[in-house]
Amino acid sequence: MSGAVEETKDTRTARKQQRARSRVVRFLARVELVIDRVVWGFRKRFGRLGPLQIVTYRGFGTKARVVLRGRVLEASVLERSLPADSTFRSIRRMLRRFQSRELPEATLRARLGDHSQLGVTDDEGYFALPIAGPSGADTAEWMRAEVEVVSAQVRGLVPVHASVETLIPGASADFAVISDIDDTVLQTHVAQRWKMIWVTLSGSAFTRMAFEGTTELYHALARGASGVANNPVFYVSKSPWNLYDFLVDFLEHNGLPRGPLLLRDIGLHDAAPVDHKSTAVQELLDTYPELPFVLIGDSGERDPEIYLEAAQRNPQRILAIYIRDLDGTHQKSEPGSRAQALNERARAYGTELFWIGHASQALSHARERGFAARSGRAPNSDLPR
Numbered sequence: 001m002s003g004a005v006e007e008t009k010d011t012r013t014a015r016k017q018q019r020a021r022s023r024v025v026r027f028l029a030r031v032e033l034v035i036d037r038v039v040w041g042f043r044k045r046f047g048r049l050g051p052l053q054i055v056t057y058r059g060f061g062t063k064a065r066v067v068l069r070g071r072v073l074e075a076s077v078l079e080r081s082l083p084a085d086s087t088f089r090s091i092r093r094m095l096r097r098f099q100s101r102e103l104p105e106a107t108l109r110a111r112l113g114d115h116s117q118l119g120v121t122d123d124e125g126y127f128a129l130p131i132a133g134p135s136g137a138d139t140a141e142w143m144r145a146e147v148e149v150v151s152a153q154v155r156g157l158v159p160v161h162a163s164v165e166t167l168i169p170g171a172s173a174d175f176a177v178i179s180d181i182d183d184t185v186l187q188t189h190v191a192q193r194w195k196m197i198w199v200t201l202s203g204s205a206f207t208r209m210a211f212e213g214t215t216e217l218y219h220a221l222a223r224g225a226s227g228v229a230n231n232p233v234f235y236v237s238k239s240p241w242n243l244y245d246f247l248v249d250f251l252e253h254n255g256l257p258r259g260p261l262l263l264r265d266i267g268l269h270d271a272a273p274v275d276h277k278s279t280a281v282q283e284l285l286d287t288y289p290e291l292p293f294v295l296i297g298d299s300g301e302r303d304p305e306i307y308l309e310a311a312q313r314n315p316q317r318i319l320a321i322y323i324r325d326l327d328g329t330h331q332k333s334e335p336g337s338r339a340q341a342l343n344e345r346a347r348a349y350g351t352e353l354f355w356i357g358h359a360s361q362a363l364s365h366a367r368e369r370g371f372a373a374r375s376g377r378a379p380n381s382d383l384p385r
Contacts, residue, residue, distance in 0.1 A: 050074050052103065054147055054162035057244055058260040060234070061168060062287065063133045068110050068145050068164045071125045071241065072103040083206045100125075100242065105153045112145040112166070124265055126241070133168060142167055142258075167260055169232040169288065174224045175319055175371070176288055178281055179296040180303055181237040181261075184324055185214050186250060205249035211324070213359030215255045220363055220372035221294060222257045227373045232288075233259035236280045240266040277303075281310050285317060292317050294371060296362070298324040304342050304353060311349040318351040320369060322362040331355040 056070035102125025110117045113134035121127045127147075134143055148161035169176070182188040187209045222231050233256075239247065241263045248261065262280040285293065295310065295318060297303025304323050311318040325331050330339035339355060346353035356362045366372040 050156075051158065052149060052160045054108075054149065054160060055244070056147065056162050056164040057241070057263075058248075059145070059164055059166035060232070060260045060284075060287065061133055061166060063135075063168060066112065066131055066133050066143070066145075066166045066168065068112070068127075068129045068131060068147060068166065070127055070147060070162070070164060071100075072106050072108070072121050072127070072149060073125060074101045074103050083204075102126075103149075103152060103154075106149050107151040108147055109150050110145055110147045110164075112143065118150075126265060141170065167232060169291070170230060172229055173231050173291060174226070174229045175231055175292045175294060176284065177218070177221050177231060177233045177294045177296065178284055179218070179233065179235055180277070180298060181235050181247060182239060183298045183300045183326060184296055184303070185210055185218075185235075185254075185256065186247075187211060205246050206253055208250055210250075210254040210256070211359060213363070217359040217363045217366070218257050219255075221366060223373060225370045225373055233257040234284055235259055235261045236277055236284075237261065237263055238276055239263050242266070275302075275306065278306050278309060281306065282313065285310065285314050292319045294319050294322070294366075296322045296324075298326055299330050299355070300326050308342065308345050308349060308353070311346065311351045316350055318349070319371065320365070321346060321351060321353045322365075323353060323355050325355045325357055328357060331357060 051074070053073050054070055055073060056068075059066055059068045061067055102121075104121055104123045104125055106121045106125070108119050108121065108127055108129065110119065110129045110131050112131050115132040115134070117129050117131040119127050119129040129147070131145070143166045145164040145166055146161060147164055148159060149157065150159075151157065179185060218233060222233050223229055224231050235247070235251070237247070244261060244263060247263075252258075262283075264276040281295070295307040297307060304321070307318070307321045307323075311321070323330070330337070343353050354362065354365050356365075363372065367374050
């Protein structure tokens with residue numbers, strides 16, 4: 001890893017905004033913490049548990065170590081989208097995703113192969129359990145672990161368990177892919193806040209639109225130049241974990257490669273501001289130090305800057321950065337423009353930033369650079385999904 005990340009004017013402005021927001025968030029976090037502790041104290045002394053549900057998230061790791069993630073909820077009202085949902089029903093389902101009642105301080109036991117591990121949920125009911133990887137995982141495959149709640153701080157526990165899917169890339173992987181979701185795969189309109197809110201509330205996993213050509217591009221990258229590489233694909237988003245089931249259904253409905261999702265907790269936390277996407281990208285780079293990466297994002301927010309920071313921190317690890325040009329201004333790369341400055345930084349860090357208006361442009365570039373086969377199979381072929 002190289003030294004300090006280069007600070008640009010845009011980066012400094014973003015950091016200042018983060019620090020300002022963090023002061024407000026830390027104040028609200030202290031208020032939330034006091035309220036939560038009072039309520040939780042009463043529940044532990046006088047309350048009784050309702051039915052529990054373990055919501056699990058696709059995990060990832062290596063033969064040596066994997067991390068199992070999920071959340072323990074009480075009396076969940078989670079309803080998955082259905083193809084026949086009306087706009088009203090889609091809105092109702094979306095709102096219910098944020099009405100969860102989490103269970104903090106619950107003890108869980110995880111099992112993967114011959115290994116087991118105990119862990120405890122945090123204040124928001126989330127858990128991240130590191131556990132030794134299974135023996136004999138010699139090829140790229142999805143492993144299945146089991147998680148169960150074994151004790152809780154409130155009376156009335158009824159045992160509950162769930163399965164966790166975990167990806168362990170195999171030796172056939174040539175590189176890994178990290179992709180943003182919002183306005184990179186899923187048409188979200190992140191830069192237009194009110195339109196984004198309406199589209200998010202009123203659409204379902206079966207009516208929301210993916211960008212044309214995205215499925216073909218991602219499967220081509222997953223197969224690699226050999227056509228049989230099984231390169232892992234990871235999806236990183238600032239969307240909250242409450243939308244996990246919605247995003248999984250959307251990706252599957254649109255035939256995109258199966259992969260772990262790294263989302264964020266929207267709860268208030270009394271901690272220094274951290275850019276979720278930067279942290280998630282670096283976590284993946286650290287988990288697979290032997291693999292180079294292809295990064296995919298959009299121009300709507302800070303994806304180019306975040307990915308370039310990753311390239312600077314991890315020399316010779318980033319094969320290419322594909323950025324969807326949402327407003328069509330960056331592909332021109334005029335002198336003095338944001339695009340030109342970012343392109344120059346990419347070259348200085350030993351990678352290439354490629355602005356695209358359509359996924360087919362990235363696919364052509366990937367084939368030229370040897371990241372994808374020149375004549376791939378159909379995107380819904382025998383690649384695992």
